[in-house]
Amino acid sequence: MIEQEPILSLKDVSVQYDSGPEPVTVVRNVFLDVYPQEILGLIGESGSGKSTLAYTAMRLLKHASMTSGSVRIAGRDIYAMKHEELRQFRWAEVSMAFQTAMNALNPVMTVGEQILDTLKSHQTLTREEGIERAQELLQLVRLNPDTLQRYPHELSGGMRQRVVIAISIALSPKLVIMDEPTTGLDVVIQRTILDEIVEIQRRQHFAILFISHDFQLVSTLAQRVAIMYAGKIVEVTAGATLHDPTALHHPYTEGLIRAVPRLSDDQATAIGIPGNPPDPRDFPKGCAYADRCSLVQRVCREQPPELRMTGSSLIACHVVQQREAKQYGI
Numbered sequence: 001m002i003e004q005e006p007i008l009s010l011k012d013v014s015v016q017y018d019s020g021p022e023p024v025t026v027v028r029n030v031f032l033d034v035y036p037q038e039i040l041g042l043i044g045e046s047g048s049g050k051s052t053l054a055y056t057a058m059r060l061l062k063h064a065s066m067t068s069g070s071v072r073i074a075g076r077d078i079y080a081m082k083h084e085e086l087r088q089f090r091w092a093e094v095s096m097a098f099q100t101a102m103n104a105l106n107p108v109m110t111v112g113e114q115i116l117d118t119l120k121s122h123q124t125l126t127r128e129e130g131i132e133r134a135q136e137l138l139q140l141v142r143l144n145p146d147t148l149q150r151y152p153h154e155l156s157g158g159m160r161q162r163v164v165i166a167i168s169i170a171l172s173p174k175l176v177i178m179d180e181p182t183t184g185l186d187v188v189i190q191r192t193i194l195d196e197i198v199e200i201q202r203r204q205h206f207a208i209l210f211i212s213h214d215f216q217l218v219s220t221l222a223q224r225v226a227i228m229y230a231g232k233i234v235e236v237t238a239g240a241t242l243h244d245p246t247a248l249h250h251p252y253t254e255g256l257i258r259a260v261p262r263l264s265d266d267q268a269t270a271i272g273i274p275g276n277p278p279d280p281r282d283f284p285k286g287c288a289y290a291d292r293c294s295l296v297q298r299v300c301r302e303q304p305p306e307l308r309m310t311g312s313s314l315i316a317c318h319v320v321q322q323r324e325a326k327q328y329g330i
Contacts, residue, residue, distance in 0.1 A: 074094075
């Protein structure tokens with residue numbers, strides 16, 4: 001995988017919101033690659049910058065701007081594209097399954113009209129060809145073709161989410177960004193939709209950037225997982241290492257692992273992470289996780305750690321990097 005060129009490449013990306021008396025930086029110096037045909041999970045607490053990063057990758061930011069870095073998709077700099085070029089590029093090369101399907105779908109258009117609108121804005125099709133393709137897409141996500149005649153409010157939450165996924169793959173893009181695609185759904189429907197996503201991805205060979213705050217869900221779905229905290233990537237690791245008790249991890253990642261509920265004979269237990277993420281308007285000088293970390297040292301408060309290969313993962317932590325160095329006598 002690492003010998004391939006990435007389908008999505010974020011280099012030193014920082015983003016600030018322009019609302020309020022002063023601009024506020026919410027994404028800081030992010031480096032992240034997604035490779036062809038892989039599923040990369042992006043995990044973090046609410047407010048960590050995951051969705052902002054996704055909208056940055058799609059060039060869909062509102063009341064915000066990318067202040068540094070570059071975004072390349074399929075080898076092309078999307079921030080260098082003109083409006084019409086970008087409009088054609090989106091959905092044909094990269095698409096997005098948005099959070100909360102009811103808000104993503106137009107309430108006054110039928111499902112069929114919305115799929116046809118996506119197809120005909122990029123391809124020359126007769127109405128009959130478009131309807132045939134729309135029916136194929138619904139069958140891919142296990143919906144009855146009759147759904148084409150229905151409005152979003154007539155569908156269940158799970159059905160609406162399937163429609164959003166169908167639209168996101170309509171033009172066979174190389175990359176699909178999925179932003180919390182199962183939020184608000186019950187566990188059974190969630191699992192069903194995830195299984196369908198994996199099956200479709202295997203058949204159509206696109207890459208997925210899968211964004212969620214659900215650690216357990218992403219750790220079982222993705223080949224690689226990026227952990228985001230306070231607008232920064234603090235770890236990139238193989239999904240399998242998150243279930244390996246011997247693997248080295250960032251303290252925040254360790255906290256997420258401990259926070260997953262575990263069933264015992266008489267009760268479910270989970271250990272939460274104390275404290276809160278830092279206010280982006282008053283960002284700390286050193287490590288953003290220092291105030292919540294049980295391993296904190298003086299250097300953590302004075303110098304921000306760099307993302308370095310540590311063990312089998314990329315980790316931004318002074319203490320973990322020191323431990324590995326001592327272990328191997330570096």
